[in-house]
Amino acid sequence: MDSVYKKSLFDIPDNVIYLDGNSLGPLQKGISEASERVVKDEWGKKLIKGWNEENWMRQPSIVGNKIAKIVGATKNSIVAGDTLSIKLYQALAAAINMRKDRKIILTDSGNFPSDLYIAHGLIESLGNNFELKVVKPEDLITSITSEVGVVMLTHVDYRTGRMHDLEKITSCAQKNGSVMLWDLAHSAGAVPVNLKNCKCEFAVGCTYKFLNGGPGAPAFIYVRPDLIKSCYSILRGWLGHKSPFDFDYNFKKAETIDGMRVGTPPVVQMSILEKALEIWSDIDMRDVREKSIQLSELFINNIEEKCPDVELASPRDPENRGSQISFFYNNGYAAIQALIDKNIIGDFRAPNIMRFGISPLYNNENDILQTVDSLEGIIKNKTWNQKKFLLKKPVT
Amino acid sequence: MDSVYKKSLFDIPDNVIYLDGNSLGPLQKGISEASERVVKDEWGKKLIKGWNEENWMRQPSIVGNKIAKIVGATKNSIVAGDTLSIKLYQALAAAINMRKDRKIILTDSGNFPSDLYIAHGLIESLGNNFELKVVKPEDLITSITSEVGVVMLTHVDYRTGRMHDLEKITSCAQKNGSVMLWDLAHSAGAVPVNLKNCKCEFAVGCTYKFLNGGPGAPAFIYVRPDLIKSCYSILRGWLGHKSPFDFDYNFKKAETIDGMRVGTPPVVQMSILEKALEIWSDIDMRDVREKSIQLSELFINNIEEKCPDVELASPRDPENRGSQISFFYNNGYAAIQALIDKNIIGDFRAPNIMRFGISPLYNNENDILQTVDSLEGIIKNKTWNQKKFLLKKPVT
Numbered sequence: 183m184d185s186v187y188k189k190s191l192f193d194i195p196d197n198v199i200y201l202d203g204n205s206l207g208p209l210q211k212g213i214s215e216a217s218e219r220v221v222k223d224e225w226g227k228k229l230i231k232g233w234n235e236e237n238w239m240r241q242p243s244i245v246g247n248k249i250a251k252i253v254g255a256t257k258n259s260i261v262a263g264d265t266l267s268i269k270l271y272q273a274l275a276a277a278i279n280m281r282k283d284r285k286i287i288l289t290d291s292g293n294f295p296s297d298l299y300i301a302h303g304l305i306e307s308l309g310n311n312f313e314l315k316v317v318k319p320e321d322l323i324t325s326i327t328s329e330v331g332v333v334m335l336t337h338v339d340y341r342t343g344r345m346h347d348l349e350k351i352t353s354c355a356q357k358n359g360s361v362m363l364w365d366l367a368h369s370a371g372a373v374p375v376n377l378k379n380c381k382c383e384f385a386v387g388c389t390y391k392f393l394n395g396g397p398g399a400p401a402f403i404y405v406r407p408d409l410i411k412s413c414y415s416i417l418r419g420w421l422g423h424k425s426p427f428d429f430d431y432n433f434k435k436a437e438t439i440d441g442m443r444v445g446t447p448p449v450v451q452m453s454i455l456e457k458a459l460e461i462w463s464d465i466d467m468r469d470v471r472e473k474s475i476q477l478s479e480l481f482i483n484n485i486e487e488k489c490p491d492v493e494l495a496s497p498r499d500p501e502n503r504g505s506q507i508s509f510f511y512n513n514g515y516a517a518i519q520a521l522i523d524k525n526i527i528g529d530f531r532a533p534n535i536m537r538f539g540i541s542p543l544y545n546n547e548n549d550i551l552q553t554v555d556s557l558e559g560i561i562k563n564k565t566w567n568q569k570k571f572l573l574k575k576p577v578t
Numbered sequence: 579m580d581s582v583y584k585k586s587l588f589d590i591p592d593n594v595i596y597l598d599g600n601s602l603g604p605l606q607k608g609i610s611e612a613s614e615r616v617v618k619d620e621w622g623k624k625l626i627k628g629w630n631e632e633n634w635m636r637q638p639s640i641v642g643n644k645i646a647k648i649v650g651a652t653k654n655s656i657v658a659g660d661t662l663s664i665k666l667y668q669a670l671a672a673a674i675n676m677r678k679d680r681k682i683i684l685t686d687s688g689n690f691p692s693d694l695y696i697a698h699g700l701i702e703s704l705g706n707n708f709e710l711k712v713v714k715p716e717d718l719i720t721s722i723t724s725e726v727g728v729v730m731l732t733h734v735d736y737r738t739g740r741m742h743d744l745e746k747i748t749s750c751a752q753k754n755g756s757v758m759l760w761d762l763a764h765s766a767g768a769v770p771v772n773l774k775n776c777k778c779e780f781a782v783g784c785t786y787k788f789l790n791g792g793p794g795a796p797a798f799i800y801v802r803p804d805l806i807k808s809c810y811s812i813l814r815g816w817l818g819h820k821s822p823f824d825f826d827y828n829f830k831k832a833e834t835i836d837g838m839r840v841g842t843p844p845v846v847q848m849s850i851l852e853k854a855l856e857i858w859s860d861i862d863m864r865d866v867r868e869k870s871i872q873l874s875e876l877f878i879n880n881i882e883e884k885c886p887d888v889e890l891a892s893p894r895d896p897e898n899r900g901s902q903i904s905f906f907y908n909n910g911y912a913a914i915q916a917l918i919d920k921n922i923i924g925d926f927r928a929p930n931i932m933r934f935g936i937s938p939l940y941n942n943e944n945d946i947l948q949t950v951d952s953l954e955g956i957i958k959n960k961t962w963n964q965k966k967f968l969l970k971k972p973v974t
Binding site: 193194195198200202205206208209213214217218221222224225226227229230231232233238264265266267268271275291294295296298299300302303304307308309316388390396397398399400401415416417418419420422423427428429430431432433444445446447448449450451452454522527529531532 | 589590591594596598601602604605609610613614617618620621622623625626627628629634660661662663664667671687690691692694695696698699700703704705712784786792793794795796797811812813814815816818819823824825826827828829840841842843844845846847848850918923925927928
């Protein structure tokens with residue numbers, strides 16, 4: 183079971199305990215070389231010919247298929263590109279288009295605020311014929327009624343790690359005739375997801391968190407295979423066209439998942455991401471999950487024992503958590519700064535949440551125990567009273 | 579005047595004559611190192627702290643300001659990010675929002691088809707209350723009437739290099755109360771543009787052509803300074819929020835050009851672009867223009883003399899051309915393949931256009947003369963009758 187621990191494949195600085203993979207995954211060995219190759223050998227030597235000879239044009243679907251394996255999606259149902267905001271905008275527009283007769287788009291307050299902004303912007307542009315209804319996560323299931331056109335949710339809450347039941351909610355939405363759209367930002371590479379079984383119509387996600395694709399790595403969009411051909415496209419960039427090089431004056435959407443591509447892909451970041459995804463080829467997400475729960479339980483149990491002032495913000499039942507443990511603590515901001523000062527990297531979300539992402543690919547028991555020990559010492563010694571921790575800005 | 583010729587700063591393979599900078603600009607020396615630095619030292623060593631310590635968060639505006647100098651825009655009026663398709667979508671939505679009372683969006687058939695696709699997609703989503711009117715470039719000025727809400731044009735035609743008069747058309751649009759939106763894809767780094775004098779409301783452009791930002795480099799958007807604070811935002815990603823890290827549930831658009839940012843920026847490509855733009859710091863676009871015209875005239879005169887079957891597709895008057903020369907030639911596809919086989923790289927657009935981009939930063943008289951000589955030989959010897967040129971796919 184320790185087979186998922188592959189820290190030797192990462193290039194994490196010595197003495198750093200990295201518990202922030204829920205924000206930005208670390209660098210792997212070989213990425214720098216892959217990046218140099220695309221810059222020097224492909225762009226530098228092939229120049230414009232890189233588009234054909236180096237597969238730059240097909241990369242978004244090659245990468246999409248690697249992601250598909252990790253989130254249990256059918257081949258050719260995911261394409262990579264743009265940012266999560268853009269992919270969400272496309273997916274939500276397509277979802278609304280499927281149920282134009284219903285006016286309510288349902289989401290919850292555990293969603294990432296940016297997802298709400300994107301939804302509001304889209305709805306406003308559609309002439310305010312639709313309404314974004316935001317309920318508490320615990321009121322979600324009862325709010326899914328036959329008046330709801332689209333249910334748009336983030337699977338794992340970015341603050342607390344609270345995880346929705348993907349299949350139960352999707353099934354409830356579909357029983358009510360609503361279209362289901364999942365944001366898997368904190369799920370892909372973190373917890374097992376089986377889009378095939380889940381049967382949701384749309385999903386989106388990012389690759390710079392648990393998939394370790396690098397800062398600003400491309401996002402991805404999933405469309406259920408039976409909907410790909412006909413699904414509505416709002417952002418009609420040239421690479422979503424079925425024959426972009428015909429330079430046709432009319433948009434004819436590709437009948438494959440390429441129809442959800444927009445503009446020219448970021449080839450260097452795409453190559454880095456492609457390389458970063460190699461590590462997943464022999465990883466079973468169920469093993470990752472098992473290890474993640476072991477580490478999380480160890481973390482919680484030790485905190486409860488050694489840091490009684492620190493309160494668990496994540497659900498206590500591992501079934502309801504993603505791969506992240508959050509704690510409420512009033513001196514949380516300063517405590518996180520003091521931990522970072524000891525090369526233990528977690529992060530902080532206002533007003534009082536300390537977040538620790540857990541990736542069994544590079545985190546082990548020792549990391550957890552050392553983190554708890556350090557936090558215990560920091561709290562005991564009130565290290566945050568030191569001026570330097572009060573002055574620093576939050577780590578983003 | 580040869581001061582703009584900086585080929586020694588480029589990493590173009592020996593013996594290659596590169597006349598395709600209108601499609602993908604070549605690699606410069608130092609870029610590979612800059613890319614390695616951001617991957618290994620910033621992402622690898624700083625991890626999440628890179629967002630603050632390495633300025634990743636501010637990079638889109640730092641890069642935007644470098645582009646602003648090249649296109650004559652005021653500081654803090656341009657931000658880089660996403661793709662040209664996305665930036666055009668944002669700009670067009672903001673432009674339409676300024677003149678919702680008028681139903682016609684005017685463009686011409688010289689526009690890049692993708693710009694038309696994006697416009698159609700946006701208009702359709704707005705409930706088809708607007709109409710995209712496509713006229714011939716020569717009918718443009720007379721089509722700008724007081725019924726036109728937005729004039730949306732590409733400055734330099736991607737096929738023929740035909741260039742619109744930026745200031746004259748903008749002034750005509752504004753006299754008619756229309757909002758002006760320019761696509762500078764083939765202009766930035768190719769011809770002098772002075773957005774400040776032009777007074778257009780919006781402009782967008784890409785950076786992988788004459789700005790040499792690399793394959794899939796981020797695009798940019800310009801908003802006239804007096805409109806930045808109030809301009810409408812349709813794609814409300816978290817980094818367009820005035821305080822993204824407040825994780826506020828309501829979108830409050832940044833009052834600066836950051837309001838046109840969307841999602842997390844592609845840090846590696848942004849760093850490559852930032853490095854690539856350094857070369858422009860001591861370049862005067864008027865010198866680039868003078869040299870570009872010299873080289874273009876030399877090209878045309880020599881083709882007319884030596885290749886009488888090849889017909890100029892670009893305007894004969896340099897005032898009406900960008901930094902690209904195109905020729906009609908029925909065997910153009912095969913001729914371009916035969917040139918590429920001799921390491922002279924231009925490209926082809928169906929049905930019969932041979933395109934040659936001219937960048938005085940790395941092209942000189944010798945490149946032009948050698949290209950014409952080779953083309954003359956290819957035509958004389960009918961090299962395209964060789965099977966290999968008939969089988970190859972078009973260079974994209």
